Amino acid sequence: MHPPPNSTRRQFLGLAGAAAVLGTAPVVTLRPAEATPEMLASAIRNVTGGAAVKTGKVKLDVPPLVENGNTVPLTVSVAHPMAPEDHVSSVHVFNEKNPQPNVANFHLGPHAGRAQVSTRIRLTDSQKVVAIAKLSDGSFWSASVDVVVTLAACTEEVI
Amino acid sequence: MASALINVPAKAKRGEIIEIKTLMSHIMESGYRHKASGEAVPRDIITSFTCRFNGAEIFRADLFPAIAANPFFSFFTTVTESGNFEFEWIGDKGFSETASASISVE
């Protein structure tokens, strides 16, 4: 469609019949029940099976001061080789205060070449975000960041 | 009217690590919101995203309600041959979308 910023890259459009109809019902956001640090610990245990989680190797990039908690860019990268015999096999993201402690799981393999993933998440409030990487040797590594979510000045109560 | 925006280089050198970026239109209704009437809005999210290259899975993500609307992913892969990337998003209420992109490896 438009000349892409990098001419070797192209954009593809996939179309589907089913429409996600936005804004059809008036919706207000109520304050949901918060997850607790215990729920966070339990969600992490579900992934690690209780194995020790060491700090290091993992880099978690989230803006320290978030402009809007509804869409928070996040990048996790792991400083580790991606070789068939020794690589990062998965990356898990958790948070402390959303209703659910799980945010996303990413399953990688040695062919990834680089253990780095980016996505956009929701944060209901200022809180800790944790990223955990599982290596092919079964060890777990983590990083955490305290994120401040600023209050949006002009929110819409009813669409 | 769903749409996907896929970004894959058209060409790459053998053994090169390339970045793939995807956007899929989806409301990602968390299931934690209520209407003005007090009625809960049911969860409607994408739960799984998979990327395959020539049939083999190279990246998969499990999504939870804390993934922002119109899910965006960026990830990397080493390309060793020309072929086809297939992308699949699966979610609540029978949501299922696919897209594909080819790459020529020299």
Place this chain on the structure above:
Amino acid sequence: MRFLGAIATALLVVGAVGAAEIPQADRRSGYSFMKPDTKTMQDDDTANPGMLWVLNGETLWNRKTGTADKACTDCHGNARASMKGVAARYPAFDKATGRPIDLEQRINSCRTNHQQATPLPFENRELLALTAFVARQSQGAPIETGADPQLAPFVAKGRELYMQRQGQLNLGCTNCHDDNWDKRLAGAAITQGHPTGYPLYRLEWQSLGSLQRRLRACITGIRAQAYDYGALELVELELYLMSRARGMQMEAPAVRP
């Protein structure tokens, strides 16, 4: 409720100064107030979620619809050429109704008169998609809205609405966007209110939305009764804001917090 507290504090600050228009040289797009991550999201077409609507819009542009079984492209051809700079001139004067209409209303007028299709409601995904696709063709073009002399009385009315204090907080648009744009309201930057990027993707909305939606949210924010979608007052406000931003570059589909 923290929000109300913040706005009341802002009101006290505002009381001391009179409304003054922003000098041309000091005008800034909302883009310049954003954090680097949000700027990156807008700049990269393959990461900008607004492009999902643009892509939908291109499909709709080429799809036949209505009793006339015509597509936009049947009259207008390739949008990249025919729609270039068009959004930068809206709202524009509509001879048939003798009033200004915005881009969404222009698309609906085309649907009604030429495609013999039903008009689409504001914030409908298809209407946003078509508007975004048309507006995207003006990306980088300078805003020219308001040049038509027939628009003068409507621009004046829009300016009057912009200056007028209203609502329970007794604020006019000017009290924030002319007098206090270098300050913050709660955690958010107060911008100058130049509508350079509409329709745009607001992180708050997690969706693309129209300028009318943004104006209605602002009016609700000062605790005034918002005008209905499509109301002449909203179009006059859009018209004044766009003519106030004349010469600034179009950014649609922009991303804003």
